[in-house]
Amino acid sequence: MREELRAFTEWVGAGRKLTQTGNLTLSDARALVALLQTGDEIDPKIGDRGFRTKSSTELPELNLIVEWAKAAGLVRVVKGRLLPVKKAAPLLKDPERLWEAAFTALEKMGEALFPRNYWYASLVGEEFALIWPALLRRLYGGPVPVSDLRELAWEIASPYYEMHDPQAQRRMTDHDIDRLLTVLVRLGAVELTEETAILTPVAVNAVRRSRGEAAPGEPIYQIRVTLQESADPVIWRRLLISPGITIDRLHHILAAAMGWEDCHLHLFTAGGVLYGKPSAEWDLNVVDERRTSLTEVLPQAGAAIEYEYDLGDSWRHDIVLEEILTAEEGVRYPVLVDGMGACPPEDVGGVGGYAYFRLVLANPEHDEHDDYVRWAGLESAQEFDPARFAVAAARRALASGR
Structure with missing residues (x-):
């Protein structure tokens, strides 16, 4: 993915004209699909029927690269033209800094990774600002089963929505997490081993620096x-x-x-x-x-x-x-x-309240003993x-x- 971003930015050159809707022209899109080898199919055929590609936004892998370059600050749109960001030019000659810029930009990529359409709105895309940091924290802790990452995304996103078919939505959420992991593998940020995901060393270092954490020897x-x-x-x-x-x-x-x-x-x-x-x-x-x-x-x-x-x-x-x-x-x-x-129970009343809580729990004959046991969610006072x-x-x- 880093090389695709570099090649795309170099292709932009001094600037490229966009359509009235702010997208790449179809002629430019055709050239880029070939140049970047995105795998997108232009004018696809299904059976005997042909379907004409009308917009570059119908080419998901190319559109992902375009939006990623914008999010990473490599290019920007000014008055209907796609222009390179001059101060980002040194990144194109520095593979490590370019990679880190791409990795950091992921937090802005929810809509590009999981675009809306008429039939489906991705919960992962809608709540990416919450889901991505949580996934990254889990991955930073060491190897994580992919099933745990899917479950985490579902736990974060699902409470915000009423769903007519939760099982179908859950399958879609799992699919989107798998797509995200595929993109991370392409970027070189994640390795997948059987059913487990783990951050690569370069990704671990990037996360560590972003969090202000000490490197060995510091x-x-x-x-x-x-x-x-x-x-x-x-x-x-x-x-x-x-x-x-x-x-x-x-x-x-x-x-x-x-x-x-x-x-x-x-x-x-x-x-x-x-x-x-x-x-x-x-x-x-x-x-x-x-x-x-x-x-x-x-x-x-x-x-x-x-x-x-x-x-x-x-x-x-x-x-x-x-x-x-x-x-x-x-x-x-x-x-x-x-x-x-x-740790004292939450809302017990501070130091004085905690002392009273312990006194009551220690005395089975106290009038409030059973009430406090239930309040603390205990089966018996001996649990605490x-x-x-x-x-x-x-x-x-x-x-x-x-």
Whole structure:
């Protein structure tokens, strides 16, 4: 796919005239199908009948290359002409940068990969902005069964639609995920082995860089997260984490490691400055956490910040940079090293409410004992052990969400 994008951009040259509808002319489309060897069939025949191609948009593989070149910033449309983007010219001579531009542009490719027609609207195409990042996160975690990727796409997209024939729509969704994987294989971003998909090393590196994660040999942070006012036991987690990530990502990592459901507002405090997602609803001066790296708030060993989750229950955590280590070859960060103590239930009422919850659960004779057991979704009070930290489950949550 990288070579097709380069050849197409070079073909554009100084510019190409488009039709009134903004598409390639049929004469140009015919030339490109041959030049790029897209495999599209012009004026196809079905049985004894011939069907005339009326628009370049009827040539899906060629149209994919055209739209991909636009999404990657290689070409643009200006006043009815397709023109090269001058500042992108160096990419054509740099295979690695050209590949990364194509890979990064995938997030904009939902409509081109899964175009609408009169009979069928792809759920994958409609919800690609949600589905693609989720698929990429799963693939970044290591080899994934293709069936899991299909299931993930269905779980994300299906709740948004009422379907007369869910089984047929599910088959179409599976088909679209298979098409996406085929395109990723053509790009060199994915390898398929039997029923499993895995990112290629070049794709892993691209994802790592886009997420600000440390490469082997680069600094890695060892942090300790402690829930304030927790006791018997103190609830804490120790993590190895890339210093280049944003603290917006740190929030999601902390939620997974602690066991929070990530369904409430949160804030970070560093040096008296508040960090979060700015909103007109805030009656606070909040710096955008999505544009703040971890190194900015934890610049050296011994530095500390505060993380507050659920501004109602006000679960406050101390985050301390214990040590700066070196990222190891073959290790995907973040890594949950260890920890202690169960995560309190959501909406239990903060530190005081959690203490009361534990008191009630420990006393079968308490008037509210059975109510609290049901509220917590437990079969019995013995299921909840305040000292137990389910480290394996936390690591799975961290891997699936990172």
